[in-house]
Structure formats: structure tokens, C-alpha cells
Amino acid sequence: MGNRLKKNVPVLRFPEFKDTWEDKILGEVSNVQTGPFGSQLKNEQYITGGTPVVTVEHIKDFWINSFDYPSVTDEDRKRLKKYSLKSGDLVFSRVGSVDLSACVEDYQEGWLFSSRMLRVRPNELLKPKFLAYFLQQTKVRRYIVRISVGSTMPSLNTEILQSLPIKYCSIAEQEKIAGFLGAVDTRISQLRRKHELLQTYKRGVMQKIFSQQIRFKCDDGQPFHNWEKKTLGDIAINGFSNGVFNDPSKVGWGYRLINVKDIYTSRSINVDSLTRLNLEEEEFRKNQAEYGDIFFTRSSLVKEGIAHSNILLSQDQDITYDGHLIRFRFNHEFYLPQFLGLALKSAKVRQQLVARGKTGTMTTIGQEDIASVQALIPCRQEQEKIADFLTVIDQKIEAVAKQIELTEQFKKGLLQKMFV
Numbered sequence: 001m002g003n004r005l006k007k008n009v010p011v012l013r014f015p016e017f018k019d020t021w022e023d024k025i026l027g028e029v030s031n032v033q034t035g036p037f038g039s040q041l042k043n044e045q046y047i048t049g050g051t052p053v054v055t056v057e058h059i060k061d062f063w064i065n066s067f068d069y070p071s072v073t074d075e076d077r078k079r080l081k082k083y084s085l086k087s088g089d090l091v092f093s094r095v096g097s098v099d100l101s102a103c104v105e106d107y108q109e110g111w112l113f114s115s116r117m118l119r120v121r122p123n124e125l126l127k128p129k130f131l132a133y134f135l136q137q138t139k140v141r142r143y144i145v146r147i148s149v150g151s152t153m154p155s156l157n158t159e160i161l162q163s164l165p166i167k168y169c170s171i172a173e174q175e176k177i178a179g180f181l182g183a184v185d186t187r188i189s190q191l192r193r194k195h196e197l198l199q200t201y202k203r204g205v206m207q208k209i210f211s212q213q214i215r216f217k218c219d220d221g222q223p224f225h226n227w228e229k230k231t232l233g234d235i236a237i238n239g240f241s242n243g244v245f246n247d248p249s250k251v252g253w254g255y256r257l258i259n260v261k262d263i264y265t266s267r268s269i270n271v272d273s274l275t276r277l278n279l280e281e282e283e284f285r286k287n288q289a290e291y292g293d294i295f296f297t298r299s300s301l302v303k304e305g306i307a308h309s310n311i312l313l314s315q316d317q318d319i320t321y322d323g324h325l326i327r328f329r330f331n332h333e334f335y336l337p338q339f340l341g342l343a344l345k346s347a348k349v350r351q352q353l354v355a356r357g358k359t360g361t362m363t364t365i366g367q368e369d370i371a372s373v374q375a376l377i378p379c380r381q382e383q384e385k386i387a388d389f390l391t392v393i394d395q396k397i398e399a400v401a402k403q404i405e406l407t408e409q410f411k412k413g414l415l416q417k418m419f420v
Contacts, residue, residue, distance in 0.1 A: 008167070012417035017173045021420045022125075027162030030122040030131070034094065034158050035115040036083050046070040051077040054085070055114035056093045056100070062136055064091070064102045072112065085111045085119065088128035090135070092118040092161065098154045099141035103132040118161055126168055129178035134166065137415045167420040177418055184411045191407060195400045202393045209386055210346040210376070216385040224382040233371030235340075238329040240367035242298070243321035244279065244287045252278035258289060258321040263297050263310040267341070267394050271314045279320065287327075289319040292337035294328040294344060296353075296370055300363040307353035307365045311341035326367055339383035342390055343375050 008020040026032065046053070052069035059065070072080070085091070087109045093100040094116050101120075104111070113119055122131050134140065144164065148154035168174065208214040217223055233239075243258075256274035263269075289295075293312045300306050309328075312319065321327060330340065343349060356369035378386070 008420055010418050010420050012414070014173065014176050017169065017176075019170060019173075021167045021169045024125075024166050024168070025162060026120065026164040026166050029125045029166055029168070030120050032158045032162050033083070033119045033121070035113050035117045035119070036080055038115055041072070041076070041080060041112075041115065043070075045072060045076060047073055050074070051110065051112060052108075053112045053114050054091055054108075054117065056096060056116050059091070059093060059100045059102045062100070062102050062132070064104065064108060069111075077110075077112065080112055083112050083119070085109060085113060086121065088122070090120040090122070090128065090132055092120060092156065094118050094157070095150075095155045096153055098148045098156045099144045101132065101135045103128055118156060118158065120161070125171075126166075127171060127174040127178055129182060130168070130174035131166075133178060133181050133415065134168070134419055137419055138412070139416075140164075181411065181414060181418070184407065184414065188404060188407050188411065191400055191404045195397065195404060198393065198397045198400060202390065202397065205393070206342065206346055206390065209390075210343065210348065212376070216382050216389075218381065225379055227376040227378045229374055230377050231371060232328060232373050232375065235330050235335055235377070236328060236371065237331045240329075240371060241287065241327050242367070243323050243325045243327065244277075244283060245323045247277075250278045252276060254278045254318075255284050256316070256319045258295055258312070258319060258325060260297050260322070260324050263295060263325070264308045266310070266398075268311050268313040269295070271312075271316055271319060274319065277320070284320050287320045288317070289321055289327065290317075290329070291315050292330075292332055294330075294337070294341060295321055296326045296328065296365070297324060298326045298365055299324055300357075306357045306363050307350075307370065309341065309344045311337055313337065326365075326370060328370065334380060335377070336380060336383040336387055338387035338391065342387065343377070346375075349373060349375050 008023070010021075041053070048071065050071035050073050052071050054064055054069065058067050058069065077084070085104045085108060087104055087106045089104040090101050091104065091113050092098070120131070122128055144156070144161075145154055147160055147163070148156050149160065169177075205214070212227065215223065253276055255277055256271060257277045258269055258274060262274065289312050291312060291314065294309050295312070296307045296309045298306065330337075352373045353365065353370065356373070357363045357365050358369075377383075
């Protein structure tokens with residue numbers, strides 16, 4: 001570590017480069033410009049179809065993402081030309097998430113940036129992509145947050161951002177670093193696109209399966225019987241029940257707790273990630289979860305809305321559930337848990353669940369509302385074929401998600417080691 005600091009060189013380096021890196025502040029190697037004042041660009045001046053105006057909400061994963069941008073007329077664009085963007089500029093969030101930044105691409109040249117943004121235009125000493133990756137480092141982002149001002153919301157200004165310490169190398173080495181990290185970003189983008197396409201494919205297939213446009217057949221080639229209309233109350237053997245009150249003071253070594261966050265993050269509940277609660281055994285037994293139980297969110301604590309569902313596919317016996325959830329238990333002899341878990345996420349069932357929500361200070365749904373929801377159910381053998389088919393797609397989706405996670409971790413390690 002001492003040798004690294006003495007030489008001012010990164011831990012991981014291309015072998016052809018030996019020179020030590022330079023130290024400056026951002027204001028010495030770039031021009032920093034704040035966005036137009038509110039009086040210069042008001043909301044009522046925005047139009048549709050003009051020159052886009054980039055603001056904080058448009059930055060995601062260090063890219064200016066494709067959104068429906070607010071835009072301005074040609075007259076306003078000329079009036080605000082001081083705030084136009086060039087390819088290679090960097091835009092910064094000025095308020096809120098002040099560690100967010102993105103590099104302007106060629107097709108975004110000529111766009112404007114809003115009053116909530118700062119523009120950084122590097123000079124000839126820095127390659128834009130190199131600077132963009134430098135600013136993505138965790139330690140740099142934390143430093144920016146630390147030097148920001150504001151007690152209720154972090155805020156940056158030109159003076160603060162200009163004071164940011166920058167370490168840089170020769171242009172040739174900058175290009176090599178940026179090119180290598182760019183290839184990693186390309187791989188991440190490809191994997192995200194693949195993940196998105198698989199999810200879209202699954203949604204389309206599910207829609208056709210649950211509308212019976214796609215039907216499976218018996219092993220001998222004969223068609224299965226027609227699907228039967230059932231309410232969830234019809235197929236519940238022990239009805240529905242609400243979870244225990246989630247008392248934060250009871251968090252401890254005891255029973256594992258299924259919470260709202262475990263409902264919509266995956267196709268089944270990951271018991272390894274569950275919080276443990278200290279409960280009396282009698283209190284736990286009244287709300288013990290079992291293999292195949294399906295849980296619904298009963299209030300709008302997730303942004304997608306009420307009554308999202310997920311399924312417990314673990315055989316463990318020490319799991320309970322919190323007061324924001326409703327448990328649905330059914331007869332496994334006739335109904336396959338994996339199939340019901342999928343059926344409850346189909347569009348027709350979701351529409352019924354959302355329609356039954358009661359809106360007050362918070363949207364909620366009760367046991368009787370869920371019990372009245374109708375679904376078309378095939379015989380057990382066709383349920384198995386449907387579940388097996390969709391499980392294969394889920395496994396592919398999860399495999400790509402894991403690749404994304406590993407590649408992002410790889411990039412994070414590179415950012416830590418390829419910069420000083």
C-alpha cells in the first residue's frame with residue numbers, strides 16, 4: 001500500500017505504461033457549468049418534440065437513459081445555448097443523488113441540461129470516458145457526497161465540484177483503460193438486454209398459456225380436459241390468515257420472518273435472506289408457514305401495488321410471516337404449488353386483485369377479497385407440464401441475472417484497482 005502511494009500508480013495496470021499519475025483538481029482539467037436558473041427555463045416552457053432537456057431522473061446506471069424527455073422550442077434552444085451539451089460532456093446531479101453522473105453520447109449532442117444538473121466539460125488533458133469511469137469509483141462517489149452541502153438534501157455547486165481531486169495518466173493509458181472498461185460495460189448491457197428479452201418472452205408465453213391459446217397434451221398425445229373456473233376460496237383447505245405483527249423490537253435469533261420485500265423480488269421466497277424474530281412458540285405456531293403456502297401483500301407497501309404474491313418452496317419448519325401479508329393454504333393433492341404461484345401472477349388474476357383493493361390512507365386488501373378472485377385451473381397433470389415449462393424459462397432468467405451480478409462485481413473490482 002505504501003509503495004502504491006509513493007509511486008502514485010494503480011494496483012492493476014497495462015504493462016506498457018510506467019509513468020506516475022498526475023494530481024489536479026477537477027476545475028484545473030475541465031470547465032464546470034451549472035444549469036439555467038429556474039427563471040430562465042420554467043416548466044410551462046416545455047413542449048413535446050423539441051430539443052430534449054436532461055435532468056436528474058434521466059441518469060440511471062451512469063447512462064443518460066431513453067425516456068420521454070421534456071423539450072424546448074428552437075427559439076429557447078438558441079436562447080439557452082450556454083447550457084447545451086457536447087459529445088463527451090459529463091452531467092452531474094446537482095441535488096439529491098449528487099454522486100450520479102453520465103457521459104453524453106454522440107446522438108445527445110445539442111441537448112440541454114436542466115437547473116438541477118451540472119455540466120463538466122473536460123479539457124485536452126482528460127479523455128471523457130476515462131473521467132466518466134474515474135467518477136464511478138465508490139471512493140470518489142462517497143467523497144462527493146461528503147463534500148456536498150445541505151442538511152436536508154445533499155447539494156453541489158460549481159465551486160464544490162471544481163475542488164474534487166483528480167488523478168490521471170497519459171492520454172494513451174486513459175484510452176486503454178476506458179476501452180477495457182467500455183468492453184465490460186458492453187457485456188453488462190448485452191446481458192441486461194438478454195434478461196429483458198427473456199422476461200418479455202415469459203410474459204407473452206404466460207399470457208397465451210393462461211388464456212389457453214397454448215395448450216399442453218397428455219403423454220399419449222390426447223388433449224387434457226377443459227379448465228375449470230374456481231375461486232381461490234374454493235381451493236383453499238385452511239382458508240386465509242393474516243401474519244403476526246412485525247415488531248422491530250423482536251428481531252433476534254429465533255424464527256424466520258417472510259416480509260413484504262420477499263414477495264416480489266423473485267419467483268419464490270429466498271429463506272436464506274429472511275429476518276429472524278424472537279417469538280413465543282405459541283405465537284409462532286398460530287402463523288407457521290408450510291411448504292407450498294402462497295403469500296399476498298395486503299397493503300400498498302410496494303410500488304407496484306397491492307396483493308402481489310410469492311410462494312414458499314422450502315421444507316423448513318421455522319418460518320412465519322408478518323402482519324402485512326396474507327397466507328393462502330391449499331390441497332397439494334389437486335393443486336400444484338408452482339402452478340398456482342404462476343397463475344396468481346397472470347394478468348387476469350392480477351386485474352381482479354387490484355380491483356378489489358380498498359383505498360383510504362393506504363390501499364389494502366382483505367382475506368375475503370382474495371378468496372373471491374376467480375381463476376381457470378387445469379387438471380393436476382397439465383398444471384405440472386405448465387409449471388415445468390415456465391420453470392425452465394425462470395431458470396434461464398435467473399442464470400442471466402447471476403451473470404449480470406458477477407460482471408458488475410468484476411467491473412467494481414476493476415474500478416478499484418485500475419485507478420489511483
